[in-house]
Amino acid sequence: MKKRVLLIGYNFTPEPTGIGKYSGEMIDWLANQGHDCYVITTYPYYPYWKVQKPYNKKRFWFTKEFKEVHEANGTITTYRCPMYVPTVPTGKKRMLLDLSFMTSAFLQLLKFILLKKKCDTVITVVPSFQFGLLGYIYKIFTGAKSVYHIQDMQIEAAQDLNMISSEKVIRALYKTEQFIFKNTDVISSISEKMIAKISEKASKDVYLFPNWSDTKFFKPHKDRNQLKQIFGFKTTDQIVLYSGAIGEKQGLEAIVYAADNFKMNPTVKFIICGTGPYKEKLQQLVQSLGLENILFFPLQPMEKFNQFLNMADVHLVIQKAKASDLVMPSKLTTILSVGGLALITANPDSGLYSLVEKYQMGVLVKAENQEALNKGIESALRRDNHNETRQNARKYAENYLDIDTIMTNFQEAML
Numbered sequence: 230m231k232k233r234v235l236l237i238g239y240n241f242t243p244e245p246t247g248i249g250k251y252s253g254e255m256i257d258w259l260a261n262q263g264h265d266c267y268v269i270t271t272y273p274y275y276p277y278w279k280v281q282k283p284y285n286k287k288r289f290w291f292t293k294e295f296k297e298v299h300e301a302n303g304t305i306t307t308y309r310c311p312m313y314v315p316t317v318p319t320g321k322k323r324m325l326l327d328l329s330f331m332t333s334a335f336l337q338l339l340k341f342i343l344l345k346k347k348c349d350t351v352i353t354v355v356p357s358f359q360f361g362l363l364g365y366i367y368k369i370f371t372g373a374k375s376v377y378h379i380q381d382m383q384i385e386a387a388q389d390l391n392m393i394s395s396e397k398v399i400r401a402l403y404k405t406e407q408f409i410f411k412n413t414d415v416i417s418s419i420s421e422k423m424i425a426k427i428s429e430k431a432s433k434d435v436y437l438f439p440n441w442s443d444t445k446f447f448k449p450h451k452d453r454n455q456l457k458q459i460f461g462f463k464t465t466d467q468i469v470l471y472s473g474a475i476g477e478k479q480g481l482e483a484i485v486y487a488a489d490n491f492k493m494n495p496t497v498k499f500i501i502c503g504t505g506p507y508k509e510k511l512q513q514l515v516q517s518l519g520l521e522n523i524l525f526f527p528l529q530p531m532e533k534f535n536q537f538l539n540m541a542d543v544h545l546v547i548q549k550a551k552a553s554d555l556v557m558p559s560k561l562t563t564i565l566s567v568g569g570l571a572l573i574t575a576n577p578d579s580g581l582y583s584l585v586e587k588y589q590m591g592v593l594v595k596a597e598n599q600e601a602l603n604k605g606i607e608s609a610l611r612r613d614n615h616n617e618t619r620q621n622a623r624k625y626a627e628n629y630l631d632i633d634t635i636m637t638n639f640q641e642a643m644l
Contacts, residue, residue, distance in 0.1 A: 231302075232264045232644045233347065235373070237338070237363050238354030239312060240331045241270040245528055245560055246503070248276055248473060251440050252354055258636045260296070260303035264644070265607070266306065267348060269334050269341070269363075271312040276474035276528075277507045278316055284309070291337060292635050308337050317506050320393055320475075325355040338363055342370045350644050352376040356383040359400070361409030368412070376643050377413040378438060379427060406430070415643060422580020438639055440559050441632040442566035449568035449623055450539035457540050467497045467610050470541035471528075473560040475505030480549045483602055485514045485576075488523040490603045495522070496611065502526040535538045538567045543592075543609045546573040548581075550596040562630050565590060568623035572605050574598075591623040 231319035234256075242253025256266045272284040280288040287309070294307040310333035315322035323421035325331065351373045353364035361377045368375040384402045387393045393402075410416065417438035420426050424435040450456060453465035462468065471484055481501070488499040498523060508525070515523050529537045538544070544564045558581075564571045575582040587592040592615070594605035609615065 232349045233267070234259055234264055234265045234644065235269070235341075235346075235348040235351045235367065236354065237269045237334060237360055237367075239271045239326075239334075239357070240354070241273070242394050243281075244273045244275050245531075247275055248354060248356075249273065251380070251559065251620065254441075254632065255636065255639075256305055258632065259640070259644075260298045260305045261301045261361070262640065263298075263301045263303045265345065266304060268307045269309050269310065269337050270307060271333075274312075276476075276503060278314060278318055278506050280314055280410050287316075288312075291333070291573055293640065305563065308341070310334050310337050319322035320387065323387075324393075328357065331357070331359060331363070334360070334363060336364075340366060342367065345441065347371050348373050350374045350376060352378055352643070355379045356381050358383045358406055361413060362405070365409065365412045368414075374415070374643075376415045377409060377414070379418040379423065380440075382426065385426075386609060394478065397502045417606055417643070420580050420584065422583065425580075434502045436642060438643075439630070439635060440562050441635045442562040442630045443625055444566050444626050446629050447535050447538070447563050447626075450536065450620075453540060453542070459536065460540055462498060462540075465495075465496055467543075468500060468541045469497065469543045469545060469606060469610070470500045470502065470538075471545040472500075472502040472538065473509040473558070475501065475503050477507050478561065479547050480574075480597060481507060481511060481547055482514060483525060483597075483599055484545055485511060485520070485547070486599055487603055487606055488515075488520050489518050491606070492520060497522060498615055499523040500526055500541075503528055513629075526616070535567065535632060538563065538569060541569060542573045542608055543606060544569045546571050546591075547602075548574055548596060550576055550579075561591075562626070566620040566626040566630060568626075570609055570617045570619055571622065572602075572604060572609050588621055588625045590618060590625050 233285055234257055238252055239250035239355055240252055244250060256268060258267050271278045272288045274280050289311050292309045296305040311336055313326050313329040351364045351367045353360040364375045367373055388399055393399060415436055416431055417436040419439050429433045457464055457466055469491050491497040546561050561571060573585055573591050573593055574596040575593055576596050582593055585593055592609050595601040
């Protein structure tokens with residue numbers, strides 16, 4: 230049955246990575262099923278922390294975009310709102326970013342309500358957690374079913390990483406979150422460990438809605454050595470790749486120190502692919518250590534991305550100890566889809582560790598432990614030593630991360 234769906238969140242297509250990628254693919258999938266979709270968002274800025282062309286000239290205005298899916302008779306109407314985007318996203322600046330979007334999105338939502346744009350379901354995406362208030366407002370005025378989808382446990386992450394130190398502020402944030410939990414029809418999140426934590430806080434059931442991968446596009450390639458030559462490397466080179474957002478919370482300086490540990494082995498090449506506020510600091514660290522075995526690549530175009538990922542001998546999924554229990558890294562889904570060998574920093578008490586160990590689909594090393602990371606990379610680089618792990622990764626992606634399977638279940642449960 231054709232439905233009308235409203236999504237609210239500041240990350241959306243055409244952002245190439247992270248939450249914006251998943252929210253964009255979610256709405257595109259629903260439109261291709263014949264639903265009419267509406268989105269209240271801002272202009273694409275992530276992971277660059279700068280509004281991207283051609284949107285940069287419009288970033289101070291409210292704009293509207295329309296797309297029709299002729300084959301399915303579905304539509305996507307996107308309302309973009311102005312938002313403050315800090316070049317260096319500190320804790321206080323992130324709060325200002327959230328507040329600025331909350332304000333402009335509220336104004337757009339009021340206009341949406343006054344024009345009697347009634348949707349069957351409203352989905353708010355966390356972060357930021359307070360966007361659930363916008364879903365609540367829309368539900369009150371229209372009677373729509375409200376879905377609160379948690380991609381990141383934002384308050385805990387800010388607290389654990391010392392981004393917010395005031396106890397009064399923390400208490401106020403948790404109190405607001407409790408109000409949202411109480412007044413939301415459906416709460417969902419992306420991993421079993423996160424669901425357990427959220428269920429305990431919310432005192433209600435939480436639906437598993439994991440991030441996915443396009444397993445038809447992202448798939449294993451037989452000849453890794455051929456791909457290395459395409460990207461300018463020798464067939465004898467061993468590629469250790471980190472591809473994703475470059476932020477402070479991951480602890481990515483560990484990659485630089487790992488490269489320093491391997492600097493006497495000229496065949497081992499480290500690649501950091503992506504962009505973000507922490508990239509310049511990493512480049513400065515590389516320069517200060519005089520390393521020539523670590524290279525920085527820009528984000529790769531989608532048409533080359535499958536080949537690029539398949540080129541790597543080892544994929545790094547680096548996170549700090551506390552973060553690995555709160556966030557299921559979106560980059561991991563694509564690594565699993567290509568049958569990549571993921572080396573993941575996570576401790577035994579984390580949800581990420583439990584999941585990877587259960588399905589034997591990656592190499593696990595202790596988080597925030599440089600020696601363990603160095604030894605893990607050394608072990609992972611032993612050729613043909615992890616074929617079964619690669620096969621398990623691809624099998625898990627096919628069974629649990631296929632977008633059609635996940636979105637079909639979501640459509641039945643949420644709409």
